[in-house]
Amino acid sequence: MQNDLFGQQDIQLADADLSYVPDFLSVSEADALLAVLRGTLAWRQDSIRIYGREVKIPRLQAWYGDPEAQYRYSGLDMRPLPWTEELRELKMTCEQFTGSRFNAVLANYYRDGADGMGWHADDEPELGTSPVIASVSLGQRRNMDFRHRHNGEKYRIRLGHGSLLVMAGLTQQYWQHALPKSRKAMDDRINLTFRRIIHPTQR
Known part of the structure; x- marks a missing residue:
């Protein structure tokens, strides 16, 4: 991680608390982490039920964290795998930068431009009303879109x-976000969203 806050950009959107740090990791750190995580995380392609049909999600994902997280x-029960050394170190770096504590990370692997994520908000009860989510991007630069739930305002950022990207405050209450698919030729991308589960689901 870069040792100072130079380059941090506070994004001015109503009803949102967003900040973007383009050089959070050095190029060499990001390259090494992408290579390791691509080959070592327990990637899986889950299915969700849409209008009564089981549909495979257009990406691979993995869930790591503390045992209670x-x-x-979307109807998926996520039971955490134990932290890897690389994920734990990155978690601690994100905690130091944001001043927040995290106990889980959702890793998404977008294999090419045909993979993406639709409109949603990270507003599940387990996250609380004003969650802090630290989102680290590795690999292909991709667009991330935001859409206000009430007035339809839109905003796009290239990650x-x-x-x-840090999302905090009322962001999840008022804004949805998405990673649109693209027909352009694209390399792979890994996104890591560190979060804190404060109301663990008991099974």
Whole structure:
């Protein structure tokens, strides 16, 4: 991680608390982390039910964290795998930077431009009403879109290799976000969203 806050950009959106750090990781750090995580995380392609049909999500994902950090979204029960050394170190770096504590990370692997994520908000009860989410991007630069739930305002940001996007405050209550697919030829991308589960799902 870069040792100072130079380059941090506070994004001015109503009803949101967003900041973007384009060079959170150095190029060499980001390159090494992308290579390791691509080959070592327990990637899986889950299915969700849409209008009564089981549909595979257009990406691979993995859930790591503390033992109690069970999570449920879109009908999926996420039971955490133990932290890897690389994920734990990055978690601590994100905690130091944001001043928040995290106990889980959702890793998404976008293999090419045909993979993406639709409109949603990270507003599950387990995250609380004003969650802090630290999102680290590795690999292909991709667009991330935001859409206000009430007035339809939209905002787009391009997330670069080694960058950090922090979403906090009322962002999840008022804004949805998405990673649109693209027909352009694209390399792979890994996104790591560190979060804190404060109401663990008991099974």
